[in-house]
Amino acid sequence: MLARDLMTTTPITLPPDLPLAAVARIFAERGISGAPVVDAEGRLLGMVTEGDLVHRLAATERKKPGWLTGLLATAGQQAEQYARLHGRTAADVMTRHLVTAEEDTPVEKIAKALEDRHIRRVPVLRGEVLVGVVSRADLIRAVMAxxxxxxxxxxxxxxxxxxxxxxxxxxxxxxxxxxxxxxxxxxxxxxxxxxxxxxxxxxxxxxxxxxxxxxxxxxxxxxxxxxxxx
The missing domain is CATH 3.30.1340 (Histidine-containing Protein; Chain: A;)
Known part of the structure; x- marks a missing residue:
């Protein structure tokens, strides 16, 4: 069985400039815990999850990074972390480096990626364009077929x-x-x-x-x- 056989072909997607309040409302109303972020052409930009929103919410209780953190992390890394913790849009908080699959990727390979990376979903791409998402729920349905x-x-x-x-x-x-x-x-x-x-x-x-x-x-x-x- 391949990704195309069980992927969700019309997943809920988010535009990059969507305010986080709207993202949270979509998650609550649709009963989902994450969604891909795509541009106007459908190209995958990143993924926003409930964990990203909670991580940002918890930032108000975080202490200022110590000198050692500043020494070990590059300016770019520190800037990215700041944007994710204090940003206001989906693009600000989304995870950009994602595990992805193609339509002909075997589901066993996707299952291993979910297990190894402790993630809940894998975007399926055709080139750079998002064509579907395979989630843990999709894999469970395949097992229980x-x-x-x-x-x-x-x-x-x-x-x-x-x-x-x-x-x-x-x-x-x-x-x-x-x-x-x-x-x-x-x-x-x-x-x-x-x-x-x-x-x-x-x-x-x-x-x-x-x-x-x-x-x-x-x-x-x-x-x-x-x-x-x-």
Whole structure:
């Protein structure tokens, strides 16, 4: 399996001049912990994570660097650190030196990079342009994929799963932590928890809009306390 087989092809991205308050709001509203920073042409510039925001917030409690730090670090390094701790935009605090992959990079290599570097996501590039992101969650889904089925059925079901996951990511009203889709012989089955009947109806309509779907079963249940659901 390659990066192109499981990457998120429409990840949330940030413009470099986006204020940090807006970055934090996007993370909270979309339930994500990091996002790539790209320019107007889609070229990858860096990555902002929750850790970067916390690091900046903690800067107010940091003491002034000692003389030894000033002696060992170059002026450029000190300036970059200052900008990351006191900057106001995504470009100021983003990590610029990233582990990246190409579309044909094996997922095993990506998994090793995530493990070795203690990171949560790897941007996928075509040249310098961002075309997707592979996260730990994507790798877990690959590990938990169902056993192989007859070639024609399995290929079509996997294509529907991929299209459905992509469609779900684009809808803020879907809580992916509590709603789990599966596809068998073209039939979409939603499992999990949800209190809201409108969300159930929306799930059915969304799934019915995926080409090749033969039926939809929304089998979500009312969540046990203290699980919250839209």
């Amino acid at each position: 169902p056993p192989a089925e007859p070639a024609g059925v399995a290929a079509d079901d996997e294509r529907i799963r991929r299209d459905l996951r992509q469609a779900m990511r684009g809808q803020a009203w879907i809580d992916a932590f509590y709603i789990f889709p599966d596809v068998r012989d073209g039939v979409v089955m939603f499992h999990g928890w949800c209190r809201n009947e409108e969300v159930k109806r929306g799930l059915r309509v969304l799934a019915e809009g995926i080409p090749g779907v033969k039926g939809v079963q929304v089998m979500v249940e009312k969540p046990p306390l203290p699980v919250l659901s839209p």
